[in-house]
Amino acid sequence: MTLSPEQISHALLEAAQKAGAHSADAMVVQGTSVSVDVRKGALEHAERSEGTDLGLRVLLGHRQAIVSASDSSPATLTAMAERAVAMAREAPEDPYSGLAETDQLAQNTDYAALELFDPTPEPTPKMLQDDALAAEAAAAAVEGVTQVSAAGAGYGEHRVHLAASNGFSSGYARTSRSTSCVAIAGTGTGMERDYDGDGRSFQADLRDPADIGRTAGERAIQLVGARKPATGSFPVMFDERISSSLIGHLMAASNGSAIARGSSWLKDCLGEQVLPDHLSVIEDPHRKRVSGSRPFDAEGLPTQRRAVIENGILTGWTLDLSSARKLNMTSTGNAVRGVSSPPSPSSWNLELTQGDQSRADLMRDMGTGLLVTSMIGSTINPNTGDYSRGASGFWIENGEIAYPVNECTIAGNLRDMLMRIIPANDARTHLSRVVPSLLIEGMTLAGS
Template identity: 45%
Template sequence: MNTSLSLLADLLKTAQKEGADRADILFIQTQSVSYQIRNGKMEETESSEQNEIGLRVFLGKKSAIISTTELKPDEFPRLASQALAMAKVLPEDKFSDLLEASSPQRLSKNLELFDPTLPTNDNILAYITEMEEQALAQKGITNSNGSSAAYGKSHIILLTSNGFKGEYQHSSFSAGISVVAGQGPTMQRDYATHTTTFYRDLDTAKSLGLQAAQRALARLNPKKPRTANLPIVFDPRIAGSLLGHFASAIKGNAIARGTSFLKQALGRTIFPKEVTIMDDPTCKKGLRSRPFDAEGVKAAPLTLVEEGTLQHWLLDIRSANQLNLPTNGRASRSPSSPPTPTHTNLYFKNGSHSRTDLMADIKEGIYITEMMGSAINGLTGDYSRGASGFMIRNGQLAEPVAEFTIAGNLNDMFANIGLANDLEFRYGVNSPTLRVHSMTVAGA
């Protein structure tokens, strides 16, 4: 990596020597390995390693990006010249820029993002075999859709002509299984997955296999719910999808274009008072944690919603300039593309009720465990998705239901959310059990 840092610095200097006013370089090195078996037989194995280097140059208000996979000093003048030639013919963009030069930032060093563990082939195969065997051993499980595991490691370096230099490594380990219960037209499938930053934190193979089997068996013989307006409760593994829609609606580029249903919502109360939403790139072992963003802004937690009131947009430098606001370090990019705002570790803070209490007053409602399809209108907030799950009757989970649609408007849904206190950090976007007090159900 010392060699890469030195070569990247040389490329940056070459770009300036060739005439760039300002420039930055993003280097991403990735390594990944994955395995999948089905019914005890190897179905797929894949291994890849890749380097990608993106050079972004500025000529006044014009900019361009060129990417390559190799650091060859003899090619540096050609790469820089080609990027500059591209910039000259592109239109001006008065909002794109680099972060202003400032004193060196003290970047967090203790985010615990990298585990150097390299599982052996035998260890991975033993894990996914045990996971599948555990699932298939459950009475009523009739087939496997596949048992898989993967690990990946990445090294990120960012250099800018304004003096920023940062690097970090990130690792991930994941496992998952999908199985089938029953036979013929009545069969049902379900799954279990887990992804962690450290290998030792991964769920056991037995627990994932058993979880997938139990979920599939519980879905057997589903009915269609009646068409009605009903309370809807979202299981934590899919409740985060509502947070994803919220994040998309508060991205600075969507706000600047006027293409979000929340474009006038800053400073307004859009959730109940007990709702707080955090975006925190500094979570230890977080799946989307990072010490700095793709433009060299130091990572810091952001309270997006406090006591139900929207406090911030998600901003990179360009969208911040468009909105006449300071960036809040939410830039993300690949080496071959310009920055765009996005979230990091996004989550609802816990509510004050248990899941049992959240459902206790529901005489008839639906508990959603899986969703499919998507008809979300970003301009109006209109929402419609296919779903499956379980009826709630007198506060208790009852028979499985499937083949129905839930619909509403995200403005109304956000304003009528209730949260349980069972938050777990298992994904990049996390939510406790979540209730929307009334939605339209289109069923039988």
């Protein structure tokens, strides 16, 4: 008989108790994924995987150990528990480890309201192949596209259950659907590539594959003839496709683990202004049909909507139980974990206040500068916030796109950069990180 994730998690807890664990938690992830890739009008690769991954964390006082497996047989569960307890006996003490108190646990864990699971039937491989072929054909039909290097479609379904000896037991299911395409324009050393893609929880929300392919092709041909831009100090606009990376750096610096280690350029900025005073960053894990939504975190605490930054002021850190205890604070319900790793803090869905101008309006106002649409590499000092990344995109003159550029580097300091951001109003609201194009005045640009 096949056991459900809930049954497996409780069997793991029972085995841990019998093996001598003082407390324990178990996570079980049962999933199916299907992916299809096409090339030159034919199927190139198809893959389907199904499996159940389980992880057990046991604690002996403040000593903890984690083991994982992909087999849920009774013998494996017993062996996992005995191995974990033996490992915990040899582990160093961590005074900040431990499960949540009962009064901290999420009480209402009904995930149905979040609409994370699409009840429509799983798409057949033929349906996925048709979507990939439609994207490829649309990209290839764009004049100037010399080849389509990749086109694919995928589907995933995962069920997660978390149970712990403190009484918590709950789970949820989510689905994902995606289509993507990469197009190449130009020839020889002048070849340029770009992409487009879409990922949703519900099949019905997914963009038309032909639109995805056409957009990938149009983006690729716009890059043909790219050259290095001038070197100097110029305004730089981060396109909406990559602007969320800046907010990602901000969230990494406000992560409780980094703060507890003292390795963050924001460590002394709690309660201080870190963004312009008309901007806020809202975290909301309860948005419907969004990948970053969930009813509870990886320690069984309720997730919550919160203003990470309110009117430019940093209001708090992103915390799990361990980092909160180290900082003498309260967890914000932001623990994540895999089956083979302990909980750690991470952010959920984020939204930056949008501006009242379009990207075209900001381009017109910036005059001469760089529109960044792609970045490679990363040199970021977590202690100082010094920032340097390779970039490509378009050179702007007199407020309009003049020519494509590549092989340049943009640099600055994140603390200064974020205080000068000017947002457009073009963010895609279905993404987990809703961040519009961002204009930053006076960045250092190294080109020709």
